[in-house]
Amino acid sequence: MDKEEEVRVNGTLVWYYNVCEREAWLMSHGVTPDQSDANVEMGRFIHEKSYRRETKEVSTSGIKIDILRKEDGQLVIGELKKSSRFKEITKWQLKFYMYELEKQGIKARGELLFPEEKRKEQVFLTQEDRLRLDNQIKEILRLVYQSEPPEPIKIAFCKNCAYAEFCWA
Amino acid sequence: MKRSFYIMSDGEIKRKDNTFVFENDSGKKYIPIEELNDIYVFGELTLNKRFLEYASQKEVPVHFFNHYGYYIGSFYPREHLNSGYMILKQAEHYLDSTKRLFLARQFVAGSAQNILHVLKYYINRDKEMLNDTYYAIEELMGRLEGCTEVSQLMAIEGNIRDLYYKAFDLILENPDFSFEKRTRRPPQNYINTMISFGNSIIYTIVLSEIYKTHLDPRIGYLHSTNFRRFTLNLDVSEIFKPIIVDRMILTLIGKKMITKSDFDKNANGIIMKDKGKQLILQEIDKKMGVTIKHRELGREVSYRTIVRMELYKLEKHLMGEKEFKPFQSKW
Numbered sequence: 001m002d003k004e005e006e007v008r009v010n011g012t013l014v015w016y017y018n019v020c021e022r023e024a025w026l027m028s029h030g031v032t033p034d035q036s037d038a039n040v041e042m043g044r045f046i047h048e049k050s051y052r053r054e055t056k057e058v059s060t061s062g063i064k065i066d067i068l069r070k071e072d073g074q075l076v077i078g079e080l081k082k083s084s085r086f087k088e089i090t091k092w093q094l095k096f097y098m099y100e101l102e103k104q105g106i107k108a109r110g111e112l113l114f115p116e117e118k119r120k121e122q123v124f125l126t127q128e129d130r131l132r133l134d135n136q137i138k139e140i141l142r143l144v145y146q147s148e149p150p151e152p153i154k155i156a157f158c159k160n161c162a163y164a165e166f167c168w169a
Numbered sequence: 170m171k172r173s174f175y176i177m178s179d180g181e182i183k184r185k186d187n188t189f190v191f192e193n194d195s196g197k198k199y200i201p202i203e204e205l206n207d208i209y210v211f212g213e214l215t216l217n218k219r220f221l222e223y224a225s226q227k228e229v230p231v232h233f234f235n236h237y238g239y240y241i242g243s244f245y246p247r248e249h250l251n252s253g254y255m256i257l258k259q260a261e262h263y264l265d266s267t268k269r270l271f272l273a274r275q276f277v278a279g280s281a282q283n284i285l286h287v288l289k290y291y292i293n294r295d296k297e298m299l300n301d302t303y304y305a306i307e308e309l310m311g312r313l314e315g316c317t318e319v320s321q322l323m324a325i326e327g328n329i330r331d332l333y334y335k336a337f338d339l340i341l342e343n344p345d346f347s348f349e350k351r352t353r354r355p356p357q358n359y360i361n362t363m364i365s366f367g368n369s370i371i372y373t374i375v376l377s378e379i380y381k382t383h384l385d386p387r388i389g390y391l392h393s394t395n396f397r398r399f400t401l402n403l404d405v406s407e408i409f410k411p412i413i414v415d416r417m418i419l420t421l422i423g424k425k426m427i428t429k430s431d432f433d434k435n436a437n438g439i440i441m442k443d444k445g446k447q448l449i450l451q452e453i454d455k456k457m458g459v460t461i462k463h464r465e466l467g468r469e470v471s472y473r474t475i476v477r478m479e480l481y482k483l484e485k486h487l488m489g490e491k492e493f494k495p496f497q498s499k500w
Contacts, residue, residue, distance in 0.1 A: 022282070028254060029254045029255075029483070030251060030252030030253060030254055030255070030383070031252050031383055032250055032252070032383075033255070034381055034477070049389060133171065146491060147489075148489055149488065149490065150326060151490075163475065165466065165477065165478050165481060166478075166481040166484070166485075167463075168463070168465040168466040168467075169466075169478035169479070169481035169482045169485065
């Protein structure tokens with residue numbers, strides 16, 4: 001990674017960082033996973049087929065939001081995931097988005113959406129969350145500016161990870 | 170598991186909604202795009218830009234061969250996995266002669282290792298007379314360490330291959346398929362024709378896998394790079410030729426599945442008839458689908474995946490994460 005190049009921490013990176021630091025490093029260096037991995041395809045497919053009627057994937061500085069609508073004059077942002085297995089991690093990604101919007105003066109409500117399970121969940125941002133996110137953004141920057149990726153460590157996520165073949169080759 | 174699609178007969182290929190349809194005298198064949206790894210074209214094929222556009226969108230490389238089975242070139246769609254970081258690393262290892270020499274040596278050593286593995290198989294099956302070849306190749310392998318130029322590595326590799334191909338005569342004991350010497354463009358006898366054809370297939374298999382990584386196929390280390398032609402696939406193919414192509418050739422001839430009646434002579438030397446080409450494609454395709462247990466990954470992976478993982482190993486070497494050690498066959 002070029003030292004002069006400014007890295008923007010975005011929601012995706014926050015998500016990966018919480019799953020696996022190595023994955024976050026690889027992603028930030030453009031070393032993207034094998035696109036033919038079944039789970040990668042699944043994610044793309046869910047994206048293409050779900051919540052068609054709502055606006056999706058709106059981009060603003062460093063943010064790509066899956067679902068966006070206005071409800072009683074308030075903005076609602078959502079994050080789409082295949083299953084609730086990654087609930088905690090997705091929640092932090094969503095909180096990151098809410099925080100980023102807040103910094104731009106936009107108050108938003110968050111919703112976690114699980115199209116396969118036909119459920120949704122409300123997400124709120126507390127003062128504690130804001131502090132934690134500030135720290136996390138610093139840690140992520142420290143990580144992506146390292147010249148080498150962290151060594152692979154076997155964790156539960158490896159089983160379905162698109163990077164597995166790369167990490168364990 | 171995505172599959173390769175082979176077009177042997179003459180016809181036309183078109184995009185039809187979300188599939189490709191191949192049409193010839195005997196009817197239409199629909200190819201579901203989501204299951205397609207790549208397309209091999211041997212027949213006289215008519216195609217249009219819409220087809221290429223869709224192949225590109227769906228990230229499907231198309232490999233073309235002429236009427237005699239010689240490789241023409243590939244439609245290599247716009248790279249979809251781009252990492253400036255990786256390209257820089259790839260170039261760095263090319264421009265630094267010590268780093269380049271290291272990788273070039275690994276490809277030759279990996280090839281030699283797997284050549285010895287093939288010979289061992291036959292030595293264990295009462296072909297003790299191959300021992301001389303085995304030791305001679307071992308001795309040549311020992312000289313790789315002392316090489317200071319890529320050209321020296323190439324020379325040793327040439328010597329190893331000569332010894333090894335000569336040993337085919339001892340393995341096959343079939344006068345129809347005596348090796349004599351390696352001839353290319355055009356190959357002058359049956360076995361050379363099979364080797365050339367098999368090698369060109371493995372080159373395209375590796376190229377299709379490179380397409381799924383962040384590597385640039387134009388930067389190779391052993392085969393000299395001129396930045397205009399794909400070379401990295403030639404490098405990586407060296408490792409897999411003995412275990413995929415050579416073994417298959419020895420088996421097909423040994424079992425009399427291919428005989429001299431599968432060849433034609435023409436002004437261009439010896440060419441293979443379609444039936445023989447089809448058989449070789451079928452055997453290689455079958456082999457690419459065979460799975461072996463991968464210990465670190467903790468599951469079964471196909472030979473095609475092994476090839477891709479070899480490229481991942483190369484990426485990790487370039488990243489300075491783990492030194493590249495070529496794949497060694499254990500079966």
